[in-house]
Amino acid sequence: MSALQSLQPRISVAPMMDWTTKDYRYFARLFNPNVILYTEMVTTGAIIHGDAKRHLDFNQEEQPIVLQLGGSNAKDLALCSKMAQDWGYNEVNLNVGCPSDRVQNNKIGACLMAEPDLVAECIAEMRNAVDIPVSVKHRIGIDDMHSYEEMLHFVDTVAKTGCNNFIVHARIALLQGLSPKENREVPPLRYEDVYRLKQDRPDLIIEINGGIKTYAETQQHLKHVDGVMIGREAYHNPYLLAELGQLWNLEAPDRFEIMAEMMPYIAKRLAEGAPLSIITRHILGLFQNLPGARKWRQALSGGNAKTLKDVENAILNMQDAIKRTEDYLREQQAQQ
CATH class of the missing domain: 3.20.20.70 (Aldolase class I)
Incomplete structure (x- = not known):
């Protein structure tokens, strides 16, 4: 075997x-x-x-x-x-x-x-x-x-x-x-x-x-x-x-850690001449069912992301959306 x-x-x-x-x-x-x-x-x-x-x-x-x-x-x-x-x-x-x-x-x-x-x-x-x-x-x-x-x-x-x-x-x-x-x-x-x-x-x-x-x-x-x-x-x-x-029994990786590992690969593929859109189409589902997921998809689909900086901005926006949601949930819990 x-x-x-x-x-x-x-x-x-x-x-x-x-x-x-x-x-x-x-x-x-x-x-x-x-x-x-x-x-x-x-x-x-x-x-x-x-x-x-x-x-x-x-x-x-x-x-x-x-x-x-x-x-x-x-x-x-x-x-x-x-x-x-x-x-x-x-x-x-x-x-x-x-x-x-x-x-x-x-x-x-x-x-x-x-x-x-x-x-x-x-x-x-x-x-x-x-x-x-x-x-x-x-x-x-x-x-x-x-x-x-x-x-x-x-x-x-x-x-x-x-x-x-x-x-x-x-x-x-x-x-x-x-x-x-x-x-x-x-x-x-x-x-x-x-x-x-x-x-x-x-x-x-x-x-x-x-x-x-x-x-x-x-x-x-x-x-x-x-x-x-x-x-x-x-x-x-x-x-x-x-x-x-x-x-x-593996520990699940953090989504943002995955993107941190993915970014050098995207940069390498861009240097090889690959269009950004053929890479970003595969990562649209990363934040499925999380706050901000729709904006993540919008930012990276349909040719909206034109540079690596656009991908970095989409990551920052997701971090912000998730943090705002977590802060809101904490406030709600504190009030109960």
Whole structure:
């Protein structure tokens, strides 16, 4: 078992297109050293025929980090897996869960659940090419193939390759008629199917994904499975990652300390020529549910922040808003 797979429990941030960029991942790592971070899904074609460095580069601070690949050509997936290992990734993951039309047309994502033998062939080639772990992220079913038995057959077929790590989005995907967004919301969650999979295949590492938003929910799922993958909540409310540190008895970092660590990174990225807006969009949720959070978002979104000084001013304004609220609450308490 690899050092990454030995992390107990396995808590991860889901791969999300346009969201889990290297700037977000650097930010996310500041909240929790043990959470496993995933790249956006990268297609094998983009790596082999495009700018591999742009797609594969990451900050060393992001580790432990997993590269998620999209593809169905076993040889191409093996080549990209080897490149990932050489690049320093801790694990490679195959996407068998994305329901978008664009990836279906290229035989990528959830449509592959209908072809377990092909997925097994791909995973076998990937495993043969690398020493790092190879995992699969998939749905509980697609379209008319939505029974527990069909999912179990898919998992068993792939597990014969020696792959032992499955991240299961606890919804089916409807490949015709629903958008990717609707496929994250409309099909009902069937957590019990994922729990049952772990019960029936106790030797496999089973992680659950889909609709998970709180520390309490995470704790509940960990009574049944080996790991929890959190998606959009980890992006919109990143301080959840700090709260999850309780699973390892970690002290939650202060939000302003996180920004103090983030500022040199922002300065470095600006020096490299990155627009400020592509970095600040990832930190809008830092003060979610706190006084002044709306003004924080307004100050940093829509191109409103043009310089590092604008970010510093937004931090000062947040400190002031929180202090004023604390002072008010103290006064109210004193009067009671």
